[in-house]
Amino acid sequence: MDSIVASSRLTRVAAQIGFGGRIFCSSSLRNSFLTYAEPTMALSTYEHELHLAVRAARLAARLCQTVQKKLLAKETQSKADQSPVTVADYGSQALISWALQRECGSETFSMVAEEDADDLRGKDGLEMLLRITDLVNEAIIAEGVQNAPKLSKENVLEAVDKGRSQGGPVGRHWVLDPIDGTKGFVRGDQYAVALALLDEGDVVLGVLACPNLPLKGVSAQSSSGIPVGCLFSARKGAGTMLQSLDDSFVPQKVHVSDVDDPAHANFCESFEAAHSRQSLTERIAKIMGVKAPPVRIDSQAKYGAMARGDAAIYMRFPHVGYREKIWDHAAGCIVIQEAGGVVCDAAGNRLDFSKGRYLDVEHGIMATNPKLMPTFLASVQAALEAENRVS
Numbered sequence: 030m031d032s033i034v035a036s037s038r039l040t041r042v043a044a045q046i047g048f049g050g051r052i053f054c055s056s057s058l059r060n061s062f063l064t065y066a067e068p069t070m071a072l073s074t075y076e077h078e079l080h081l082a083v084r085a086a087r088l089a090a091r092l093c094q095t096v097q098k099k100l101l102a103k104e105t106q107s108k109a110d111q112s113p114v115t116v117a118d119y120g121s122q123a124l125i126s127w128a129l130q131r132e133c134g135s136e137t138f139s140m141v142a143e144e145d146a147d148d149l150r151g152k153d154g155l156e157m158l159l160r161i162t163d164l165v166n167e168a169i170i171a172e173g174v175q176n177a178p179k180l181s182k183e184n185v186l187e188a189v190d191k192g193r194s195q196g197g198p199v200g201r202h203w204v205l206d207p208i209d210g211t212k213g214f215v216r217g218d219q220y221a222v223a224l225a226l227l228d229e230g231d232v233v234l235g236v237l238a239c240p241n242l243p244l245k246g247v248s249a250q251s252s253s254g255i256p257v258g259c260l261f262s263a264r265k266g267a268g269t270m271l272q273s274l275d276d277s278f279v280p281q282k283v284h285v286s287d288v289d290d291p292a293h294a295n296f297c298e299s300f301e302a303a304h305s306r307q308s309l310t311e312r313i314a315k316i317m318g319v320k321a322p323p324v325r326i327d328s329q330a331k332y333g334a335m336a337r338g339d340a341a342i343y344m345r346f347p348h349v350g351y352r353e354k355i356w357d358h359a360a361g362c363i364v365i366q367e368a369g370g371v372v373c374d375a376a377g378n379r380l381d382f383s384k385g386r387y388l389d390v391e392h393g394i395m396a397t398n399p400k401l402m403p404t405f406l407a408s409v410q411a412a413l414e415a416e417n418r419v420s
């Protein structure tokens with residue numbers, strides 16, 4: 030009798046959390062590898078998925094921290110597009126893929142992720158693959174995951190390659206950047222593990238784990254004693270929360286800056302000049318009347334910093350010919366929106382994550398609070414027109 034009551038309650042919970050009462054989800058609530066506490070009340074939409082995303086991102090962030098501490102030159106490779114990729118990028122992707130599939134089942138699992146295992150297959154990739162496999166198994170053991178089998182190198186290749194989904198407007202797709210800001214990661218600076226969930230083309234949740242971001246103030250010096258390691262999480266309609274990566278800090282709701290005078294606003298942009306046109310952003314800031322110098326940080330840590338008001342404006346204007354990918358913005362975008370901000374392209378269009386792996390935008394991506402947006406948009410358009418007149 031007890032088991033019937035328990036199972037019908039779990040089926041009800043599974044239905045409420047959006048899996049249509051699928052058995053795998055009921056059992057996953059009981060046997061969760063992440064010691065998930067059985068819910069005592071109904072979970073609202075995507076709450077369970079957000080919980081899984083937070084735990085998976087945290088697990089991956091720990092692996093990244095371990096690697097960053099002892100980063101060796103030979104653990105960084107160049108991909109075909111000349112961008113760097115490390116054992117931690119692959120390890121993080123393998124871990125998150127494995128963790129989510131373990132919870133949600135693998136039959137219908139879909140993930141759009143940055144990395145694939147092509148460069149790990151064959152003789153040249155073997156040493157790196159063995160190192161990644163060790164890191165992934167060490168992370169699973171360190172987490173105390175119960176009944177977890179040891180992953181073989183083939184399991185790791187398979188987990189990484191699960192990220193090849195094309196996404197799109199139908200169904201659910203996880204969207205993952207296992208390390209956003211790999212250049213920052215290699216330099217020892219900011220990076221983020223960025224995970225989001227798309228449902229019918231809409232981003233419904235997002236998590237940014239930022240291991241090197243101070244808990245207060247993006248520019249806080251390590252000598253200030255402010256702890257580092259932030260985890261931002263957002264769920265559609267539920268706001269954006271900030272907690273410490275090590276869970277030692279009570280989660281709190283964050284909000285974007287409410288400054289409405291550009292003279293008191295500051296803006297953030299990419300650290301790498303190759304990733305955003307800094308002469309254009311300087312011109313936009315001047316037209317707008319922003320006086321403060323730019324805050325330059327790597328990765329979607331910028332979106333997290335903005336969500337809690339460290340900067341009032343975000344600008345990203347890649348050089349001509351660059352095509353944005355959805356994993357570089359999906360999690361960050363909902364983190365800002367749920368914190369009360371607005372994200373759009375230079376024509377004022379909302380970002381459309383339903384078109385596959387790419388994100389097609391007019392000129393660039395911008396974000397700020399609703400009060401500053403009209404002036405910001407007008408300044409961007411004036412700067413672009415001035416540029417067109419010159420060329």
Ligand SMILES: Nc1ncnc2c1ncn2[C@@H]1O[C@H](COP(=O)(O)OS(=O)(=O)O)[C@@H](OP(=O)(O)O)[C@H]1O
Nearest residue numbers: 208209210211299300301303304326327328347351
């Ligand atoms: N040429 C060019 N132009 C624009 N953007 C590029 C370019 N090359 C790479 N990327 C993408 O930028 C991602 C890093 O994000 P940021 O640009 O915000 O960070 S950084 O300051 O440059 O590190 C970075 O993400 P990761 O590859 O995950 O690190 C890339 O997806």
Ligand SMILES: [Mg+2]
Nearest residue numbers: 112113143211
């Ligand atoms: Mg990359």
Ligand SMILES: [Mg+2]
Nearest residue numbers: 206209210357
């Ligand atoms: Mg990226």
Ligand SMILES: [Mg+2]
Nearest residue numbers: 143206208209
């Ligand atoms: Mg990346």
